[in-house]
Amino acid sequence: MIQLFHVSKYYDRRPALSDMTLQIEKGEFVLLMGPSGAGKTTLLKLLFCAERPDEGQILVQGRNVARIKTSQVPALRRTMGFVFQDFKLLPKKSVFDNVALPLLVQGVSSFDTRRKVAEALKAVGIDHKKESRPTMLSAGEQQRVCIARAIVNGPLMLLADEPTGNMDPELAGEIMELFKTINARGTTVVIATHNRQVVEQVNRRVVTLVQGKLASDEGAGR
Amino acid sequence: MRRLGYLLREALTNIRLNRTTTLVAVATTAFTLACFGVFLLLYLNLRGMVGSLQDDIKVIVYLQDNLTAQGVTALQHQIKAEPEVLSLTYLSKAQALADFHAQFPDESHLLEGLGENPLPASFVVTLVPKFRSSDAVQRWSDRLRSVPGVAQVQYSREWIENLAVVIGYLELAAVAVGTVLSAASVTIIANTIRLTVYARRDEIEIMRLIGATGAFIKTPYLLEGSVLGALGAGLALLLLKGGFELFIDQLGPTGRFLGIETGFRFFPAHISFLMVLAGLVLGFLGSFVSLFGFGKVRS
Ligand SMILES: Nc1ncnc2c1ncn2[C@@H]1O[C@H](COP(=O)(O)OP(=O)(O)OP(=O)(O)O)[C@@H](O)[C@H]1O
Ligand SMILES: [Mg+2]
Numbered sequence: 474m475i476q477l478f479h480v481s482k483y484y485d486r487r488p489a490l491s492d493m494t495l496q497i498e499k500g501e502f503v504l505l506m507g508p509s510g511a512g513k514t515t516l517l518k519l520l521f522c523a524e525r526p527d528e529g530q531i532l533v534q535g536r537n538v539a540r541i542k543t544s545q546v547p548a549l550r551r552t553m554g555f556v557f558q559d560f561k562l563l564p565k566k567s568v569f570d571n572v573a574l575p576l577l578v579q580g581v582s583s584f585d586t587r588r589k590v591a592e593a594l595k596a597v598g599i600d601h602k603k604e605s606r607p608t609m610l611s612a613g614e615q616q617r618v619c620i621a622r623a624i625v626n627g628p629l630m631l632l633a634d635e636p637t638g639n640m641d642p643e644l645a646g647e648i649m650e651l652f653k654t655i656n657a658r659g660t661t662v663v664i665a666t667h668n669r670q671v672v673e674q675v676n677r678r679v680v681t682l683v684q685g686k687l688a689s690d691e692g693a694g695r
Numbered sequence: 696m697r698r699l700g701y702l703l704r705e706a707l708t709n710i711r712l713n714r715t716t717t718l719v720a721v722a723t724t725a726f727t728l729a730c731f732g733v734f735l736l737l738y739l740n741l742r743g744m745v746g747s748l749q750d751d752i753k754v755i756v757y758l759q760d761n762l763t764a765q766g767v768t769a770l771q772h773q774i775k776a777e778p779e780v781l782s783l784t785y786l787s788k789a790q791a792l793a794d795f796h797a798q799f800p801d802e803s804h805l806l807e808g809l810g811e812n813p814l815p816a817s818f819v820v821t822l823v824p825k826f827r828s829s830d831a832v833q834r835w836s837d838r839l840r841s842v843p844g845v846a847q848v849q850y851s852r853e854w855i856e857n858l859a860v861v862i863g864y865l866e867l868a869a870v871a872v873g874t875v876l877s878a879a880s881v882t883i884i885a886n887t888i889r890l891t892v893y894a895r896r897d898e899i900e901i902m903r904l905i906g907a908t909g910a911f912i913k914t915p916y917l918l919e920g921s922v923l924g925a926l927g928a929g930l931a932l933l934l935l936k937g938g939f940e941l942f943i944d945q946l947g948p949t950g951r952f953l954g955i956e957t958g959f960r961f962f963p964a965h966i967s968f969l970m971v972l973a974g975l976v977l978g979f980l981g982s983f984v985s986l987f988g989f990g991k992v993r994s
Contacts, residue, residue, distance in 0.1 A: 550906035578907040
């Protein structure tokens with residue numbers, strides 16, 4: 474599903490990722506660990522085509538995203554869901570409209586949109602807030618809206634950057650259970666986090682980065 | 696279908712959210728287009744006038760006094776056969792004198808002392824429309840002068856030539872003014888759209904991240920620019936129409952006093968429509984420039 478071959482990414486000549494080689498199978502659940510500045514977000518951005526690698530090749534769903542044409546990026550993104558660290562919700566639109574956005578962009582009919590959004594909101598447990606504006610929700614609730622938006626069109630893979638960033642352990646646990654459920658339905662899940670507790674609770678494959686390099690790759694499923 | 700509705704709604708939301716900038720943009724666009732419209736009105740009206748003057752153009756062919764009646768008939772047939780000639784009427788010496796007396800009763804005595812009628816007989820020639828331009832008239836007259844039996848050829852040349860020159864200059868000015876003002880409109884609208892894009896940059900980024908194509912993201916802004924341009928052109932037309940009515944009102948009594956029937960006309964419907972269309976295109980170009988040109992929105 475995801476393959477990196479000797480990938481390097483530099484910012485101002487300083488490597489954020491260097492010589493990364495990594496393979497993630499379809500249906501896997503992978504935690505990306507590492508101290509701040511280790512390159513976790515950079516790695517996710519490369520998978521999402523938000524950045525291009527300076528060296529190496531990256532295959533996502535069999536497509537070489539290091540060489541992909543800009544015009545083909547939207548189509549690739551539609552097969553992925555992304556949970557952003559800062560949520561990136563539209564503050565002036567309702568929860569429903571926010572979650573419906575990926576479907577709108579793809580031209581899904583309004584009938585199917587209503588059904589799919591309802592399913593996604595139910596899955597994350599905030600279907601009772603669908604008329605609210607994101608600004609009226611708590612951080613945990615906004616995070617769920619963001620997850621709902623990421624899964625609403627049944628993506629092949631789900632990428633999440635610090636999805637439990639500033640949450641109490643209990644809420645973080647709930648969110649992780651949610652990701653496990655999504656993963657159990659066949660979606661490949663990659664989560665960047667530096668929360669040890671989360672890692673222990675989830676008990677899946679853990680890829681650790683240190684200063685842009687692969688430090689360890691261990692855990693369940695290895 | 697649903698997407699189209701969304702894109703239109705987004706464009707209208709943009710316009711509503713930036714009411715002040717939108718108003719300023721529409722007003723300035725209207726003003727620039729109105730300036731151009733004044734030129735266009737002047738130009739179209741003058742051209743219309745020249746057209747009718749050219750329709751009136753008559754070439755007068757004076758005949759030599761010693762020409763016999765058969766000579767006159769032969770010459771009449773010869774001239775009539777020319778491809779440039781639409782129709783011609785013969786004016787005998789006697790008729791010419793009668794006309795002179797009728798037209799200038801006070802000056803009749805001028806001719807009396809001469810005893811013999813000094814006025815020559817003539818053909819009054821109306822030309823085929825496509826030979827009524829000043830160049831063609833001159834060429835034909837020059838050729839005719841060398842025909843035996845013809846004494847002189849006359850037509851009201853200066854009038855038409857002067858007007859044609861004025862029209863030529865006006866045409867140049869209209870193109871120059873139009874280009875400058877169009878560029879101004881495009882710039883104004885481009886800046887407005889740039890402001891909208893800037894105000895909504897977070898939203899645009901989110902749209903990109905969830906897989907919206909560049910076209911999908913940009914369409915509302917292209918629509919917005921087009922709407923602004925069309926609105927500006929519409930407003931310009933209203934301004935022009937108002938100004939035009941005022942002008943005619945002012946001119947009306949004076950014009951009648953001078954015995955001139957004011958032939959000024961406002962834009963016909965199809966030109967008005969073209970103006971609005973031009974505004975729309977300029978607006979579209981403005982957004983296009985702001986989206987794809989310098990400082991464009993990335994996709
Ligand atoms: N847009 C950028 N411009 C310049 N440097 C950048 C940029 N993005 C990341 N970096 C640098 O690249 C390195 C890796 O950053 P990255 O965001 O991938 O780390 P991270 O593992 O996600 O850290 P954190 O846990 O704090 O989110 C850091 O040294 C960072 O300063
Ligand atoms: Mg990060």
